[in-house]
Amino acid sequence: MTADFLVEMKQITKRFPGVLANDRINLQVKKGEILALLGENGSGKSTLMSVLSGLYRPDAGEIYVEGRKVTFKSPREAIDAGIGMVHQHFKQVDTFSVAENIILGSKEAKFLLKAGKVEKEIEELSRGYGLQVDPTAKIWQLSVAERQRVEIVKMLYRGSKLLVLDEPTAVLTPQEARELFQVVRQMTARGQSIILITHKLNEVMEVADRVTVLRGGMAVATRERQQVNQRELARLMMGQDMVVPSQKNPGQFGQTVLQLDRASADSDSRRPGLREITLTVRQGEILGIAGIAGNGRRELAEAIVGLRPISSGKILIGGKDVTNLSPLEIIEEGVSYIPEDRLGSGLVPNLGAVDNLILKEYRRPGLGRGPLINRRKAREFATRLIREVDVKVTGLEAPVKMLSGGNLQRLLLARELASSPKVIVAVYPVRGLDIAAAEAVHKMLLEQRNKGAAIVLISEDLEELLKLSDHIGVLYKGTLMGILPVEEAEPEKIGLMMLGSQPGGVMAS
Amino acid sequence: MIRLERRSAPSPAGLILIPLTAILLALLTGAVFLYINGLGSPKGISWGQVLAVYTGMLDGAFGSAYGLSETIVKAIPLMICGLGVSIAFRMQLWNIGAEGQFYMGAFGAAWVALSFSDLPVYVMLPAMVLTGMLCGGLWGLIPAIPRAYLGVNETITTLMLNYVAILWVNYLVFGPWKDPQGMNFPLSKPFTPAAVLPTLGNSRVHLGLAFALVLAVVLWIALRQSRWGYEVTVIGESPRAARYAGMNITKNILLVMFFSGAMAGLAGMAEVSAIAQRMQQGLSPGYGYTAIIVAWLAKLNPFAVLWVSVLLGALQVGGYSVQSSGVPAAIVFMIQGALLFFVLGGEFFNRYKIVCKGKTKMEV
């Protein structure tokens, strides 16, 4: 083993119930390089890095840091060995200040917290890397990009030699992503190493020095960046050539179905979450909504489906005023909702497929008379839906939480689309799904569009929005910055709007 | 090397083994404390004597027709309260106020019995049942309102109301309801025969047993087969999914707490009518609290509630029967608490299995 490897992982194996997440994976990182760890969702990237950062213990395999064998019993030991991980879901205490988050668990502070001293250190350190953070700000006040910078500073403060970034650009605008890559390059110039977890081929080509590709829990190849092209990477990642993405035919828009007229709503923290949103969606139209997390995406979805009260303005469905009707009344108007957190609100994790599929149907007379539900009819209903959308379930009564992300989403879609909805609100419908599963979901949404549904698609993935939408609107601080026809929506332009500039180029106040 | 591995589904053997092991361990815990305590004798006691205490308890609870009937008598209020507690728990409503709801049910029934003492039996008993259930239900509804509309922690409020209910009943039996012929004991006048629930033969086993059985069947059907039961299950499992699906959570919180309280109230009615046959202080030896253990041990299954109630009823009767040999009655509560501990701890083995490195798996 040569000493120019900063970190070496050998034959790492990690099992979860029913899944072999990592299967004898080998991985090396050199000093001062950017290694891309490429793979689809579910290929084992995050698990492997959680093993490296001490969060999970491997079932088998060895890790070497600068040639010395190490076993991490906790993230702390990994941090002490110079390995820092920036998780996709930031590990931050929202109610703490930036400084408190950064010194948490660090050996710098002895017994007393010397806030002033630490804040100054953080300021100096972050300035050195061009990472702007205000150490006295509370985490909940920060934007997503700022929170990400806090995570990076946190690891630098602990003297990380290797920084693992888990899908860091997923939550950023194109502009912010570019800034991040600049910081990353600065770090490698100082001799630090980076592992960049990603499933985006262009990112690999843009910043990586080398790339290791994972597929189905195995490392299938490691290449120098100069020696590969996107096509080859795609083949390595998927084991086949690119899936032909579903094609969208030109829209046949009918009557206006969904209409928001200067609708405003509060966010959870009782501040304005949506400000005077006006938009219309017609039959057969997909309106994509872009925006950085915390700018009103979730609030918009919840306002439409009746889960968030409207403070002023109106919402109309098929011309009928549905402002502040109950969620049930809005469901009855033909609105389907594919929420952000499948297992958190879309499905009931501990119940079986039947009970989950009748979640909206159980009130209808088709499933039984009077106060009783006919369990046999419910099972028939569920079986039919499962067959229609091809969900792989272990049994009709087995808790759905054991299903894979793709199957969960199919189950959810099966239910939501069964009633031939007039309006569909879909939030991040393919988050966490692998390419084939994502493609299936996209196809189902496009089918609904072609059947005449009005669809609001809220997504953090610009590519997805550009692919599916007929129009794209951008939310910034709860305001709709404008709606563009998809032909005019270039990623750069959308990115700028996500950061607050009007489509005309004027910055919003 | 021994590690834990997450199970994808609970093992069927564990569903029986875990409660059995828990019962054994709880009894063992009781035995250890009995041994240490030594029953107050300065020389201490032998393990043989500890064993004798247990066989004495077993004999007291099951050893004779009388013991057996007394076990059922104790099990009846546990069954009815346990059913009430379990529907609240099913919705993650931690109603620990069954004790107070029991007392208020008894109060309501007693009020009818004492105030309208000349009613004929076929009017009297239904009126007592309805008033008792109404009073218990309202007592359950009081904490439900702030819970439903403001999210006020119902654990504490339901418990606080237990003390209030008991003080209220004590006020009555020490004050306005005190029987002038009762030699100053905290008792009301005895009920007229029309206000006493019929019993089975010469035993004290009363019509309350039928109430419990009917309730269990009704609840089982309601929870398993009805739209409302489905809503309760979904709300209990995931309030957010329930809201998402358009279910009215507020209404169901009020409804379930009312029913839960009404059942405890019914238990109170049955007890005051059939057993005490008058209002008195200390009507319940903690049935409302034991019902919590019943509900959890039964995994909130209505039929299991019936069996577990018999078991815990037996523990109570057994506990009384060995008091004469110096065993404090409190040992019953202690064993019950320990039982709940072990059942809770045992649930861990439903979710995990112990794996030895040599690939041999110890199924628990």
Place this chain on the structure above:
Amino acid sequence: MTQEFLITILATAITAGTPILYAALGELLAERSGILNLGVEGMMLVGAVTGFVFAVRTNDPWVGILAAMLGGGALALVHAFLTVTLQANQVVSGLALTLFGTGLSGFIGKPYIGIPVENAFKPVTLGFLSDIPVLGPVFFHHDPLVYITYILVPVLWFFIYYTRPGLHLRAVGENPAAADSLGVSVYRVRYLYVTLGGMLAGIGGAYLSLAYAPTWLENMTAGRGWIAVALVIFSIWNPLRAMLGSYIFGGIDALGFRAQAMGVMIPSFFLKMLPYIFTILVLIMVTRKAMANRVGTPGALGLPYDREER
């Protein structure tokens, strides 16, 4: 109403509030670490009985306090094992603890009912402090256990907000995954503070049997453990507010007690209901306010932590 009467009421409020205060401080620590322990009532009762038994046997009330701490702590340790290691339902485990503690204390205490304790804690004066008009008799004519809280409360407050272990405690209660990812041992922190919480609840119980009553009676806590749990919510998890809240409850207790002496024509049963009804009202008010301001509750309260949960 005379000045003396007011002073007596206020001084009694402090003594009546002190057992609740100890228990509330303990629960506050446990909840700050993310573990809800509804077994306070049980731990107080066990503390009361073990404290009493040991004080009677050794004739030294301080040995009693030590025993109470061990008793309460041991019970809390069971709760910690169930909820932290075995990830059991915290509400149900707490209820089990209360039931078990109630039974255990009745069992242990049976031979001690009605026995007097020779060396109960007695008020001591603190020199010039006790001579200050009004304040002296209200605050400084108490037993040592009351004086200890005067120091303990500000120390805990400082500890929670301004020290490194305090930061770790708060972080584990707010977001255990974040704390864990930075090397703060979630398990160790939770075990530590749940156990400490039990020890404080034990002292609270022993205060009843060794200073307030001072005697042993079955179920002598009469719901004070539950009031302490409610107080923690009232305190917004801040020791200083917990102290204030305890004295308010103590005051209501004292008022009910004194009202009879003054010949108020309300049956004692209704006066005894006051603390319970007041607890409910306070909870409703605090919850309304908390909902408006979205402050307080530790983010991970009541949730088990499992590092490999996916």
